[in-house]
Amino acid sequence: MLRVRDTVTTTINMVHYQQTNFMGRLHGGDMLKFLADSGMLASMRVAKGFTVLASLDQVLFKKGGRLGDIIEVEAKVLYVGKSSMEVEMSARRGEEIIVTATGTYVKVDQEFRPVEIDEKVIPETREEQVKVEEAMKRREARLEKLANRNSMRECSADPTNFLRYRISNSLFVGPGMTYDGRVASAGMLLKAMDDLGGTLALRFNGIENYSPDSDGVVTVAVSDIFFYSPIRLGDVVEMNAGLTYVGKTSADILINVNRLDPKSGGCSHVTTAFFTYVRIDPQGNKKEMPEYVPATEQERELWLNSLRRRQRPL
CATH class of the missing domain: 3.10.129.10 (Hotdog Thioesterase)
Structure with a gap:
């Protein structure tokens, strides 16, 4: 004990x-x-x-x-x-x-x-x-969310596919992304997800190139990450990120991750998560985001989902 x-x-x-x-x-x-x-x-x-x-x-x-x-x-x-x-x-x-x-x-x-x-x-x-x-x-609460875990393991359709603001990335899992040469480091995957989400948040704010007077974005929260399938050496990781909500100074980015096995052609769902970013000026002060109004049924559904998640107790 x-x-x-x-x-x-x-x-x-x-x-x-x-x-x-x-x-x-x-x-x-x-x-x-x-x-x-x-x-x-x-x-x-x-x-x-x-x-x-x-x-x-x-x-x-x-x-x-x-x-x-x-x-x-x-x-x-x-x-x-x-x-x-x-x-x-x-x-x-x-x-x-x-x-x-x-x-x-x-x-x-x-x-x-x-x-x-x-x-x-x-x-x-x-x-x-x-x-x-x-x-x-x-x-x-987590076990309740995972009641249908078996279906969550299946390769996930891209939930960002019909969003106006989205970005994708693919990564090959080499030895440098693993803990022991067998399984991918969760920390490395989280970093790759955050980099992708941050890139989309920058693009939404019209920030493409560095200058000393440029604004930036910073990560302020990550919610509900469940890892359904391990990522192994030699896999290909496919990540899709989409903008789902914009407040006064912050934005939510939905990031979906699948793993592909090049040898078998198999595909499985790894995780889906929300990252929240805040826009800041060069001095680190919060700054307003551009206006965003959901225009389609899917955008409105994801917008409401973000609102519900933001209103829950931390």
Whole structure:
């Protein structure tokens, strides 16, 4: 039996040039990679074996990182089920928490099948008990959403196909995108998704080229990422992103991911998620987005979906 504090894993990350945008700000995708990797290390400590990221419930970016910042990422396991673990992650700069996240990791064998975890984790303080109770509520809500998981594994039709503002990208999964030469890094995939969503948000705002007085966009939230199929070495990843909602200063981007096996020709659904971006000026102040009015039935449906998601309790 482990205590919650025995599961804590801390990683130290210094923000380098290649991780920043032209404003010297840390890319949201790199922060997502920090969080995913730290959560994996904490879950592996408990599972005593290899784990994969199964879901991210909510990632909230409270403040941004800048070139030269030292970012400390902490992950802790709050609850252990049969083969899955509820993990809480946070990133801080000094004493200031700048990002929070929660997710689920699953222990798997060499064939990526779930494996039972022998260890259990117990809360010791009232604060830890509250966090465990919150994790159990997220778990119940997630299981309800995953009731039709088998159908979700099937290759997904592109939900952005009829949107006016959309963008696509394809990636080959080489060794550099994997943890161990077999399965793709969840952090690398999240970074690729964020890069695609950020590119679409920039284009919608008419920002195509860098200049010192250019505006930019920053990632502020990621919602409901469920990973239905593992991505393996040699697969081709197809990503489609579409604009679904625009508020005063922020925009939601829907990103859908499928994996293709070039050898068998098979296709499976990996994930569908919403990324939220805010437009900022060169000084980092929020700035209004261009007007967007949904014009078709599909655009209106996705617009309403974004409104419902934004109004739920965080």
